[in-house]
Amino acid sequence: MNAQKRYEIFCRLRDSMPEPTTELNWHTPFELLTAVLLSAQATDVGVNKATARLFPVANTPQAILDLGVEGLKEYIKTIGLYNSKAENLIKTCHILVEQHDGQVPRTRRELEALPGVGRKTANVILNTAFGEPTIAVDTHIFRVSNRTRIAPGKNVVEVEEKLMRHVPREFRKDAHHWLILHGRYTCMARKPRCGSCVIEDLCEYQDKTEL
Missing domain, CATH: 1.10.340.30 (Hypothetical protein; domain 2)
Known part of the structure; x- marks a missing residue:
């Protein structure tokens, strides 16, 4: 995984989800x-x-x-x-x-x-x-980061540190939501939907599916 691939990955995630946000309901x-x-x-x-x-x-x-x-x-x-x-x-x-x-x-x-x-x-x-460019690594982000090789790590802190280092600055504010939603609906734990994934050709996962 190199910087050019990562940039293209986040470009495609942005194009597919222009305004990502949490699925929790809140106003304050x-x-x-x-x-x-x-x-x-x-x-x-x-x-x-x-x-x-x-x-x-x-x-x-x-x-x-x-x-x-x-x-x-x-x-x-x-x-x-x-x-x-x-x-x-x-x-x-x-x-x-x-x-x-x-x-x-x-x-x-x-x-x-x-x-x-x-x-x-x-x-x-x-x-x-508050709009800070932080990335909260949950199970979805941990899985996607390791599976795609965007930011592989043995624990959530290591993955967070690598994401903060490797995700281009222009994408950092929304990277948290893109990766969670991608993991929740496309790059799922048991049966990833590789066949309908917008970054399939850039992902370095070895056992891709046709779904």
Whole structure:
């Protein structure tokens, strides 16, 4: 995989998805933070169903605190691990109210200090809510990066570092969403749809399918 191939790959992904974005529903940075915290080991569809009920009632840190842990659980109990997620979200809301005037912080250090927020979640918030050129490596991006050889690595940190080094600057802001959506709908784990892939001839995967 060389720089010319990578550039063409991202040109094609951009052409096929001009305005990529998360499939989580949100309108404010806090709504996005809440949705991402709830999305661990859960589908975006499932999270969206829960937040469609939650956000009209409580979509600020103080409003979530006013619900309390048990009240919050009633809205998110359809999501996996909802007990621990409710606890983390309540703790996060306390910090946001007490230390950040109820606003979502815009630095990685402050984001990662929030309960339940790791590097991946911080990268999602920085990228999607605030437009920073960060790349959050989830299972889809990890798979696509290794399979195509765009940025092979043994762990998510190594893949992230390589993506930040190799993805051309003009594509870096949207690379996160292009790679996730490509992995979710085309370069799937069990049966990649190589035959309908816009980057098939540039991809270095050895076991291509005809789907």
